[in-house]
Amino acid sequence: MRILIVEDEPRLGEQLLAQLQAAQYAADLAPDGREALYLAAEWQYDLAIIDLGLPDLSGMEVIRQLREKKLEFPILILTARSDWQDKVEGLEAGADDYLTKPFHEQELLARLNALLRRVAGHASPLLQYGPIELDTTAKQVRLSGDPVELTAYEYSTLEYLIHNAGKVISKTRLTEHLYDQDFDRDSNVIEVFVTRLRKKLDPAGTLKPIATERGRGYRFVLERNG
Structure with missing residues (x-):
C-alpha cells in the first residue's frame, strides 16, 4: 500500500516515513500542502496522513482540494489541536479519521490498517480466502493453518491483490502502490514475486489463487469465506 505523508516538521516527517516503511508500506513525504497536491496528482495513493497545521496552504485546504479533484483515498488527520471543532471541521472537509x-x-498503524x-x-483484520488466511495486523499468512514464510515484498504484493480481489491489477499499478519511487519499473521483479507467491501458496498447483490476465496483469480469484 502506498501512503502520502504531509508533515512540515522535519523530524516528525522522517519518523513517520521510517515507521511506515518498517511496517512494509511504501510512503512519500511532502513537507507542505502544495507539494502534497503535486504528488497526489502524479501518483496513485491508497491513503494520506495530513497534518492540519501546515504553513502556507493549510491541511484543511489540502483536504478540500483533494476531494474537489475526486481523489477518494482515505485521509487521516494529524493535529496538535485538542479543540473538537477543528476535528469536526477536518472530517467535514473530507477526512476519514483523526489522531x-x-x-x-x-495506534497510528492500527488506524491506518482499519482505514485500508x-x-x-x-x-x-483476519481475511480468509479458501485455505489462505491473511492477518493484516500481524502481517502474516497461513495456508490451511500453517504459517507461510513470505518476504516483505511478497506479503505486500499478496495483500494488495487480496484487497482488490476479483479485479485485474497491472504490473505498473502494483509497482506504483507498493514500492519506492526509485523502484526499477523495467525489471521483471513483479513477475518474480507473483511466481514465488504461487509456489508458496499453491505448492501442489491445484488452488491457483492468482490468475494471469495476458497483457493486463494479475487477479486474485479465490472467493472470500463467509
Missing part, C-alpha cells in the same frame, strides 16, 4: 499529537506508533480494511470492505 491527536503526541500519539503512539501502534474499510475501503476494501473488510471489517476484520
Whole structure:
C-alpha cells in the first residue's frame, strides 16, 4: 500500500516515513500542502496522513482540494489541536479519521490498517480466502493453518491483490502502490514475486489463487469465506 505523508516538521516527517516503511508500506513525504497536491496528482495513493497545521496552504485546504479533484483515498488527520471543532471541521472537509499529537506508533498503524480494511470492505483484520488466511495486523499468512514464510515484498504484493480481489491489477499499478519511487519499473521483479507467491501458496498447483490476465496483469480469484 502506498501512503502520502504531509508533515512540515522535519523530524516528525522522517519518523513517520521510517515507521511506515518498517511496517512494509511504501510512503512519500511532502513537507507542505502544495507539494502534497503535486504528488497526489502524479501518483496513485491508497491513503494520506495530513497534518492540519501546515504553513502556507493549510491541511484543511489540502483536504478540500483533494476531494474537489475526486481523489477518494482515505485521509487521516494529524493535529496538535485538542479543540473538537477543528476535528469536526477536518472530517467535514473530507477526512476519514483523526489522531491527536503526541500519539503512539501502534495506534497510528492500527488506524491506518482499519482505514485500508474499510475501503476494501473488510471489517476484520483476519481475511480468509479458501485455505489462505491473511492477518493484516500481524502481517502474516497461513495456508490451511500453517504459517507461510513470505518476504516483505511478497506479503505486500499478496495483500494488495487480496484487497482488490476479483479485479485485474497491472504490473505498473502494483509497482506504483507498493514500492519506492526509485523502484526499477523495467525489471521483471513483479513477475518474480507473483511466481514465488504461487509456489508458496499453491505448492501442489491445484488452488491457483492468482490468475494471469495476458497483457493486463494479475487477479486474485479465490472467493472470500463467509
